[in-house]
Amino acid sequence: MIKVAVAGAAGRMGATTCEAVEAADDMELVGRADPSLGTSVADVLEGTDVLVDFTLPDQVVANVQLAAASGVHCVVGATGWDEDELRAAVADRPGNVFFAPNFAIGAVLMMRFAAEASKVMSGAEIIEYHHPKKVDAPSGTAKRTAALMEGEVPIHSVRLPGIVADQDVIFGEEGQSLIIRHVTSDLASFMPGVLLAIRNVAELPESPVIGLEKLLWPS
Structure with missing residues (x-):
């Protein structure tokens, strides 16, 4: 044990x-x-x-x-x-x-996918969403995601009631965009x-x- x-x-x-x-x-x-x-x-x-x-x-x-x-x-x-x-x-x-900045398996996959996408897409930004009582901003997950990606990646933080821990990684390319999103509904x-x-x-x-x-x- x-x-x-x-x-x-x-x-x-x-x-x-x-x-x-x-x-x-x-x-x-x-x-x-x-x-x-x-x-x-x-x-x-x-x-x-x-x-x-x-x-x-x-x-x-x-x-x-x-x-x-x-x-x-x-x-x-x-x-x-x-x-x-x-x-x-x-x-x-x-x-x-x-x-670990995030222990959710889906969040780790999001970071892995984002790191791969950043190698071929022109640019990206991160929006992370958490409850108002979270004391740090940007979140550890957002900072870790950005650190794993190619280039400079701006991070935007949202703190609102009703949110647990969500994150969007938004990629832009001429004529198209890609959004990788992880949503947490329960601890x-x-x-x-x-x-x-x-x-x-x-x-x-x-x-x-x-x-x-x-x-x-x-x-």
Whole structure:
């Protein structure tokens, strides 16, 4: 059994992750860390194999540094933190770190298709849509998509009630256009990717590893 603790357990993604872990036959939920629960990350590390972090951008690096230094592997779903800072914080730590800006399989396919289309289309722009409580803009998914594409890709952010997490990648060419769209209607869509990361983080060939595509299509 993989013993899992969740940081940000009282949040929307954290609570959904707790439910998914509890329903998995090969996992055991051993800790819920969240200020509203009166429990810190340090409180849940003992006896934990993997810490899943869905906290806030200003908390991620410290959480992951503490866990990885304790030999606990980390799966990070929170976005908006500094990648260079995290890499420095977990260098040569015994715990592995895996991060994905989006754990939905469809979103990873969208990014892969967009990267391919950008090689042959004249230009592209990204529009990402999220709920008003999302603290970072552009989203981690949009930034990751743009980074995988050829050329400069402008990103536009929309924050409105009623939206979970959607993204359009719009390509333009003379006489035609192409739109690659991913729509999320339920947080459950992220859970297969989260569970995949939990099951694989201990065996990563290097750390940190960024992007669910590294697990779906290992080279």
